[in-house]
Amino acid sequence: MGNARRRLNAATDTDTRLLAKPDLDFMVIINPSSGPGSQYPDEQYTAALKQLATYPNVQKFGYVRTGYASRNLSDVISELNVYAGWSSKGPAFAMDGIFFDESPHQYTAEAVDFMLRASRAVKEATGLQGSRTVCFWPVRSATSSR
Numbered sequence: 001m002g003n004a005r006r007r008l009n010a011a012t013d014t015d016t017r018l019l020a021k022p023d024l025d026f027m028v029i030i031n032p033s034s035g036p037g038s039q040y041p042d043e044q045y046t047a048a049l050k051q052l053a054t055y056p057n058v059q060k061f062g063y064v065r066t067g068y069a070s071r072n073l074s075d076v077i078s079e080l081n082v083y084a085g086w087s088s089k090g091p092a093f094a095m096d097g098i099f100f101d102e103s104p105h106q107y108t109a110e111a112v113d114f115m116l117r118a119s120r121a122v123k124e125a126t127g128l129q130g131s132r133t134v135c136f137w138p139v140r141s142a143t144s145s146r
Contacts, residue, residue: 018055018058024057025057025058026058027061028052028058028059029062029063030060034065035064035079036086039085040085040086049092053091059097061099061135062083062097064080064101066100066115068105068111069103073117076118077118081125084126086127088127091129094127096128096131096132097122097128097133098128098135100134100136105138
């Protein structure tokens with residue numbers, strides 16, 4: 001089965017779940033290309049975002065990888081600003097927050113500073129809606145030495 005077919009089935013399954021649980025809030029992570037990809041989402045993501053916007057129990061979060069606070073902070077902020085810029089296409093494209101993957105799971109002063117600065121950029125991003133929620137995902141891979 002091709003990727004487009006799997007995506008269609010996943011979208012149908014997601015619609016079914018969202019409709020079945022109207023009293024449950026869902027946080028949906030939007031990740032077109034290990035981050036926002038190009039300036040605006042492609043046709044498939046455009047359709048999916050418009051569909052997700054019809055559910056009052058869905059919040060959308062843009063996916064940004066932090067590399068355990070080792071990526072260039074300006075690149076991380078640039079990616080979250082791409083998501084924030086999507087709102088210029090209309091309310092269906094507005095993100096409710098940012099999901100920071102590969103958040104550091106061990107304390108260092110540098111990692112804390114990095115994540116605080118990234119979080120501040122989310123809170124100050126004008127294109128995000130609502131409370132501009134920040135989510136951290138501090139996953140440690142089996143091969144990670146961090």
